[in-house]
Amino acid sequence: MTTHNKLEEVFGSIKKSRWAEEAVARKQSATWINKSQDLALEVLEVLEIKGWSQKTFAAQMGVSPQVVSKWLKGRENFTLETIGKIEKVLNVDLIEIIQRDNNINTQNEKVFSMDKLPYEVNIGAKDSSKTFQSKVVHIATTYANTAN
Amino acid sequence: MFAIRTIIEDRLYALAIEDEYDVFYECFDNWSDTSYLYQFFSDRPQALSYYEKGKKEAAKLIIKEAAQFFEDVLRIAQNPLNTNPLDHFIFEPLHSNQDFSMPFVQSKAYGTDQPKSFLRLYAVRLQDGAYVVAGGIIKTTEALQDCDEGKAMLKTLKQLGQFLQNKNLNDAFDLGTITI
Numbered sequence: 542m543t544t545h546n547k548l549e550e551v552f553g554s555i556k557k558s559r560w561a562e563e564a565v566a567r568k569q570s571a572t573w574i575n576k577s578q579d580l581a582l583e584v585l586e587v588l589e590i591k592g593w594s595q596k597t598f599a600a601q602m603g604v605s606p607q608v609v610s611k612w613l614k615g616r617e618n619f620t621l622e623t624i625g626k627i628e629k630v631l632n633v634d635l636i637e638i639i640q641r642d643n644n645i646n647t648q649n650e651k652v653f654s655m656d657k658l659p660y661e662v663n664i665g666a667k668d669s670s671k672t673f674q675s676k677v678v679h680i681a682t683t684y685a686n687t688a689n
Numbered sequence: 690m691f692a693i694r695t696i697i698e699d700r701l702y703a704l705a706i707e708d709e710y711d712v713f714y715e716c717f718d719n720w721s722d723t724s725y726l727y728q729f730f731s732d733r734p735q736a737l738s739y740y741e742k743g744k745k746e747a748a749k750l751i752i753k754e755a756a757q758f759f760e761d762v763l764r765i766a767q768n769p770l771n772t773n774p775l776d777h778f779i780f781e782p783l784h785s786n787q788d789f790s791m792p793f794v795q796s797k798a799y800g801t802d803q804p805k806s807f808l809r810l811y812a813v814r815l816q817d818g819a820y821v822v823a824g825g826i827i828k829t830t831e832a833l834q835d836c837d838e839g840k841a842m843l844k845t846l847k848q849l850g851q852f853l854q855n856k857n858l859n860d861a862f863d864l865g866t867i868t869i
Contacts, residue, residue, distance in 0.1 A: 544699040544819045551856045558694040558703060560714040564763045567721070571756075578752055581723040582745045589731075615723035615752075 570618075578615035580624070580635060585613055587631050601630045691852050693821055697766045700775060703812075703822040704849065716810060716825035720755035723748060729827060736829035740807070751827060754800040754808050774818045789814065809833070811842050813849050823849050 549555055567574060588598055599609040611617055628635050692705040696713050703713035719725045726748035730737060740747040762779065765771055776789050780798040800808030807828045812820040823845045826838045833839035 544815065544817055545695070548693065548702065548819075548821075551853070552691070552693050555693055555695050555702070556705075558696050558711050558714050559709060560696060560703075560711070560717055561763065561766050563714070564717065564759055568760070568763070578721070578723050579749075582727065582748055585723065585727040586745050610724065613724040613727075615721065 567616075573618055574616060577617050577619060580619065581613050581615040581617070583633075583635055584627065584631070587633055591631070598630070602626065691849060696762070696822070700765075700819050701762070701822070702820065704824065704845075711822075712824045713810070713822045716808075717755070717759050720751055720808065720825075720827070723752070726751055726827075733829050739829055739831070751807060754806065758800045758808060775820060776814075776818060780812065780814065780820060789818075811846050813846065813853060815853075821849065821853075 545555065584598075588595070593601075595609045595613065596606050599606040602609065612619070624635060693702045694705050694711040694713070695701075696703055696711075701713075703711040705711045706715060727744055730744040730747050737743065737747060740750065742750065765775075765779075782788055783797045798810055798812075799806035800810075808825065809828060810822055810825040812822040814820050824842050826833075826836075826842055828836075830836045830839070833843065
């Protein structure tokens with residue numbers, strides 16, 4: 542008799558936990574979930590500093606408290622539009638896009654499109670009065686043409 | 690009356706909370722929920738001195754440790770060929786003067802093998818090496834019994850062990866209490 546059978550004799554039919562199913566789903570989404578968690582923590586901290594409840598924040602955002610509650614759990618796949626609005630309402634910068642500098646040889650250069658945009662996103666609230674503006678910059682790699 | 694849910698069949702089980710929820714899933718859920726964690730540390734400002742961090746940073750610590758712990762368990766769950774015992778890999782005896790050969794051993798597993806671990810899961814060990822998780826806590830004090838959640842957890846563990854004993858499971862298993 543297996544352990545499971547023995548336990549079923551005591552507990553009756555044993556259902557399976559949904560844990561593994563959820564764990565697999567979150568593992569597949571780990572990259573953006575990690576960022577969502579960071580962002581949610583920043584917002585929670587800003588709300589505390591401002592003395593705003595989640596209800597107040599929801600009202601300012603024009604959404605229901607249930608929506609805000611979901612955001613702040615750290616599992617929301619935010620759109621840039623929503624992040625931008627949050628930044629505007631809270632008057633903070635939450636993310637910034639760092640543009641990498643590539644050495645560009647302006648002489649005899651050949652420009653290629655990149656498969657991946659060479660920017661990274663930092664998440665961290667900054668006190669700022671400026672409105673968030675998206676700055677996705679397409680940077681091309683270059684190399685010198687040796688046959689000048 | 691206790692009910693349980695299967696985490697890894699024949700190896701790991703958890704007390705059921707409601708129809709679709711159990712204590713293992715609850716820990717997995719709460720320990721990655723930023724809103725829950727921020728409120729947790731807001732309600733326990735004294736705990737931040739234990740972490741030597743602010744609320745945001747303490748929450749990030751918990752998230753990171755929990756992610757690693759549940760990743761380890763998921764890896765076991767997804768590899769049916771891995772039949773290595775959970776003893777010493779996930780769980781350890783709670784008291785230094787006890788070991789897994791003893792009946793009704795209280796044991797503990799850490800959220801991480803790093804020098805300082807902030808998460809604990811508590812379970813009852815069955816003689817054949819299977820475990821029934823009774824719950825988990827985020828540490829806020831050095832000793833389990835120094836916080837209310839710890840005291841409640843020890844009580845649940847004792848009740849679970851007693852329940853299993855009353856069901857005459859000791860004929861089939863020995864029960865050890867595992868504190869993770």
